[in-house]
Amino acid sequence: MNVLPYGDRALLVELPTGERTRALHAELLRRRAAGTLPPVAEIVPAARTVLLDGLTDPAALARALPTWGIPPATPGGSGTVEIPVRYTGPDLADVAALWDVTPAEAARLHAATEFTVAFCGFAPGFGYLTGLPDDRAVPRRATPRTSVPAGSVGLAGPYTGVYPSASPGGWQLIGTTDAVLWDPAREPVALLTPGTRVRFTAVPGAPA
Numbered sequence: 001m002n003v004l005p006y007g008d009r010a011l012l013v014e015l016p017t018g019e020r021t022r023a024l025h026a027e028l029l030r031r032r033a034a035g036t037l038p039p040v041a042e043i044v045p046a047a048r049t050v051l052l053d054g055l056t057d058p059a060a061l062a063r064a065l066p067t068w069g070i071p072p073a074t075p076g077g078s079g080t081v082e083i084p085v086r087y088t089g090p091d092l093a094d095v096a097a098l099w100d101v102t103p104a105e106a107a108r109l110h111a112a113t114e115f116t117v118a119f120c121g122f123a124p125g126f127g128y129l130t131g132l133p134d135d136r137a138v139p140r141r142a143t144p145r146t147s148v149p150a151g152s153v154g155l156a157g158p159y160t161g162v163y164p165s166a167s168p169g170g171w172q173l174i175g176t177t178d179a180v181l182w183d184p185a186r187e188p189v190a191l192l193t194p195g196t197r198v199r200f201t202a203v204p205g206a207p208a
Helices: 018-034 058-067 092-099 103-111
Strands: 002-005 010-014 042-045 049-053 076-085 115-120 127-130 145-148 152-156 159-162 167-169 172-176 196-202
Touching: 002 058, 010 058, 018 042, 018 049, 018 115, 092 103, 092 172, 103 172, 103 196, 127 196
Parallel strands: 076 196
Antiparallel strands: 002 010, 010 049, 042 049, 115 127, 115 196, 127 159, 145 167, 152 159, 152 172
16 A cells, blocks of 8 residues: 555555455445544545545544555445346457357356446546456457447456447447436436446347
8 A cells, every 4th residue: 555645635545456446445435434534525446546635634644544454345335236238239249259259158248247336437427347357358449439329338458337428439349228327417426336236237139
């Protein structure tokens, strides 16, 4: 763990792995809920960092953090978010070839996986989901698309993600969903938040 000052009222905590990052984020949330964490305005996890913003005494917390005993993270939330997917994405056959399976089997493998939202970023409502084994990691496209439709389900490296809105992107697209990932009129606004468990369910349109 490497704790760095980040302005006058924030700390940036660097961790060696995604698992350690998720564990620290979960412990921070647990301590805040229990009232044992010093006041903090925002706790923002990323791939290998956690940002703590709005601290009244960042130096004191910087000294304390390395002394904490932090248990492994377990998936949080009050259930699993299910996202229906039509596994008809333009890159499904390429992903299946990388996995050395048929497109139908690639869809089944993806849908059989329980994912966890590791962190959010890139666009409002975009969650980086972990859960696929290491040997299922896939490279980004050599040439990114100038526009990826909202609802596209993609893979990049070890992550799965769903594009909440149309945007450029270089992820391998394996399917589409009608689920709304970001809705300012909804509470909560984001369907996926760090720690949320996620399951993708195949719907008609998947390869036979």
